Amino acid sequence: MHMSDNDNLYPMRHSLAHITAAAVQHLWPEAKFGVGPVVKDGFYYDIDIPNVTISTDDFDKIEAEMRKIIEEKQAFERSEKHVDEAINWAKEVKQPYKEELLNDLKRSGTTVAKDLNADELGTIAEGDGAIENVSFYTNGDFTDLCRGPHVEDTGKVGAFKLSRVAGAYWRGKETNPQIQRLYGVAFETPKDLRKYLEMQEEAKKRDHRKLGVDLDLFVFSELVGSGLPMFTPRGTVLREEIENFSNELRQNRGFQKVSIPHITKKELYEKSGHWDKFGDELFLVKSQETKDELVLKPMNCPHHTQIYASKPRSYRDLPIRYLDTTMVYRDEKSGELGGLNRVRSITQDDSHSFCRQDQIENEIEGLLAAAKELYGAVGMELRVRLSYRDSSDAYLGKPEIWESAQSQLKNAVVANGLEFYEQEGEAAFYGPKIDFMATDAIGREHQVATVQLDFVMPDRFGLKYVDEEGSNQAPVMIHCALLGSTERFLSVYIEHSAGKFPVWLAPEQLRVITVNQEVETVAFAEKLVDQAKEKGLRVTIDNTNESVGKKIRATEVLKVPYSVVVGEKEIETGKLTPRVRKDLAVEGRQDEAYVVENLITSIANEARSRVQKSSL
C-alpha cells in the first residue's frame, strides 16, 4: 500500500488511530493494543479486549468518545525512553502486544516481520540493528509506542468515520491469535469524507455481482456449490469473445492450441513440485475400479511439459508455443471465495513457451505487447508489478538463476516502456513474474495478466532440446495468461466498464423494436433481423405488446448498444434512426438517418472492431 497521494493526510490519520485507541481504552480499560497504522483512505487499530467483541453497534459510542478527545485539543507530546525502561512500562500497564514489539525493537531495531509489508506497519521504527531508545506519543491519558509523526493536538484531525471491524491475526500470522481490527476512514474536510462515502455508494452500483444479475451474465446455485459460477447465454457470449481475442493475440504470435484432460495422476504434481506446495488445495477424484486417486488439475503447465517431452526437440524448433484456454480447479478455502473474483473453477487463458536462453527477451516482449494490446482494446490501464522472490525458503531453484531471471524480466518491462513497481515475496515458487494489477470497484487490487519466467519446471521434468553442437540443453519455460482467469478478468472488467460493453463484446448488439404488432410492421422488423444476422450481428426482436417507451427502457437497462424502432414511417421511407447507447455515441451518428443496409453494415463493422470507442 502506497500513500503517495495521501502523504499530507498521514499525520492526522495516524493521530486518529491513536484517538480511536484512546477512546476504546476509556470505554474498555482492559483493552490490549496491537498496532495502529495508516492505510488507504484511513487507518485502523488492532485491539484485543478480553471477552468483548466490538460490533458496529458500538461505533456511535466510540465515535462520541473520540469527539470528546478531539474537542479537548489534547497535545501530542513526544517522549523517549530507553528500550528496557519501555519494556517495563509495557509490563506495568499490561500491554503484552506492545511488550512483544518492544522486545523485537530491542533485538533487531525493527518490529517488521520479514513477511509483512513495512508500509502497513508504518507506526514504528525500522532499523537494521538493536536500538537503545524508543519514542512515545502521549495525548491526554493515552500513551503509545510510536514513531510519529502526529498533528499538534487532537483538535487538528480531519473528518472521520469508523467504517468496519474485522478479525485479523496478530502480526499477520495465521498461527497467532486473532484480534479485532477497527477500521476508520478519514479525510481533510467533511466534504471530502462525504465525497468518499458517496463514491463508495456509486461503486456498489457497478459491483460485478450486482451487474451479473442485472445484465443476466452469470449465476451461482447452492446446489452446485460455493465458488462455482455458471454463465448464462449472455455471459457466455461475453466470455467467449474476450477469450477468443486473447487466443488470437497469441495465435498471431506463433502459439498453437493444445488440449489436455482435466484429471491426472498425482505423480505429475509430485514431480512438478506443486504437490508439496499446494497438496491440500487440490481436489481429488477416485477411480471406483482401481481405487486410484487422481487429481483434478489445478494448473496446466505440467501437462504441457508432457506434450513438449513427447519427442526430441531441436534448437531449430524453438520456441515451441502452446496455448490452452481451459478450466482448472482449486479447493480454495471457503472464506477466500467472493463473486467471480475468487472461485473454485477457474478458466485460464494459459500459454507456455519453451525457448532457448537467447530467445527469452524477444518472447517476453511479444507477450507484453499482446497484453498491452488486449488491455488497450478494453480501455483498462493496469499497474505492472515485478514479483520477485524474498529470502524465505518458499522457492525452488538456485538463487543465481533467480537473480538472472529477475533482471531479464525487468529488462523486458523496461524495453516495453511499461511503468512498474517491484515487490519481493510475490513470485511463483518456480520463478519471478510480471503481473498486471487491476483495481475493482471498491479499490481492491487484483492480479490479471501474468508473464512468468521459469527455469525450475523444465529441470524437474528433464525437458531437453538438441543444440547446434548436438548436445542436450534445457529449454526455458515462459508461462503467460493474458486475462489471468476469465472469471477474475470479468469481475474487474465488468466493474471497470460498469457493464457498458463495446459492441464487439456486447452479448446483444442490436435490438429491433416494433411500434405495434401489425403484420407489416412485424414482417419488416423480422426482415431487418434476418439481414443483421447475415452480417453476423447478435440481434433480437421485441415485438411484444408494450409501449415503445417501455421497450426502449428494456434495452437501456440491459445496456444493449444499438436499438432501432420500426413502424409505419420506416416502412414507408426505408430509413432508420438508430438509438445509440449514450456512452457509445460517435460523432454525427445520433442524428444521421441510415438506410437499412448502411445501418446494419456500420454496426457490423463496429462489432468486428476491437478498438474501444467509448470513453468511460
Add this chain to the structure above:
RNA sequence: GCCGCCUUAGCUCAGCUGGUUAGAGCAACUGUUUUGUAAACAGUAGGUCCCCGGUUCGAAUCCGGGAGGCGGCUCCA
C-alpha cells in the same frame, strides 16, 4: 480455514419488543389497449420467511448447529 455481520417472492425491500390466512414495487402470466424513443391500464399467479433441531400455548421474530452470502485476516501455482 479464522473473526464479525447478513439471509423474507425471480429482483429490490416492508413486516414494532414472539400473537390470526406474511405485504409492496418491479419482473412473470392473462385481458384491455396497438402504442413513436427510459416504465399504458386492470387482473392473476408466485413464499417449507435459507435448512435442521430446541425453547414456548404460540417462532419469520428467541437459542443451538449447518449451508450460502458479505467485509476483513490468512492464502492465492
